Amino acid sequence: MDCTLGWGGHSEALLEAGASVIGVDRDPDALEAASARLVRFGDRFTPLLATFSTSPRLIGEPVDGVFADLGVSSPQLDRPERGFSFRFDAPLDMRMSQEGETAAELIERLGVSDLARVLRNYGEDNRALPFAKAMKRELPKTTRQLAELIERMAPRKGKKTHPATKVFQGLRIAVNDELGELEALLAALPDMLVVGGRAAIISFHSLEDRLVKRRFRELSGVGTERDAYGHPVTPPLGRLVHPKGLTTSDDNPRARSARLRVWEKT
């Protein structure tokens, strides 16, 4: 099961290796594009419009592998109208599923302190409060309005990363409840897999990786509570396949921060 089908790159590799794949995505555009790309695999490929939190209930039988490549896809980032990127001017949207509350509506609904919390906790931005106050004052409706507002308050001064990067990350995580969704997937994992099955998750920032690392260690009895004989109080359900996770030597800026962690149900 590929929980983050996107435009089907990873699913294609799995199908070429001989697997049957259920490809899940919450974005209808991704399902459509990947289904066209993977049509040659016939009924070995099953597309499923769902989220991490709804898909475990929909798969029925346990599977041999659960895979997730977290975050947004390049086509989502590169399509101006999706409103994920400050490189283009577009409505401030950021919804992967194309339904529910947009980023502009979220800014309008939240009070200053809740908005600051989003920017601090999800964007890890240390100017969260002044940014939140300015956003509530100006209520930006487009990516450019938001990027310019932040740039006025925190000029670039030759820095490589745009000052609005963290603000955009925080809003995107909140709009899509990305950490809540990841927690739901991590909670369901043991029941989704057959014995000997593996979960492989690629994360792109420490907020996600921390959740994956903690859950995989807990499921493997690493660092968990021990009894007087040194045995884990809760028997482990599996093992860590790469205890430290794997990183890439690829210097593609979109892959650079990736970390892959793998857990096996035993």
Ligand SMILES: C[S@@+](CC[C@H](N)C(=O)[O-])C[C@H]1O[C@@H](n2cnc3c(N)ncnc32)[C@H](O)[C@@H]1O
């Ligand atoms: C980084 S991309 C995956 C790219 C894919 N591996 C490929 O080869 O094209 C992440 C995808 O996961 C989807 N996604 C993210 N969070 C999701 C969730 N909670 N439920 C379902 N799909 C999600 C996004 O819509 C996006 O298409």
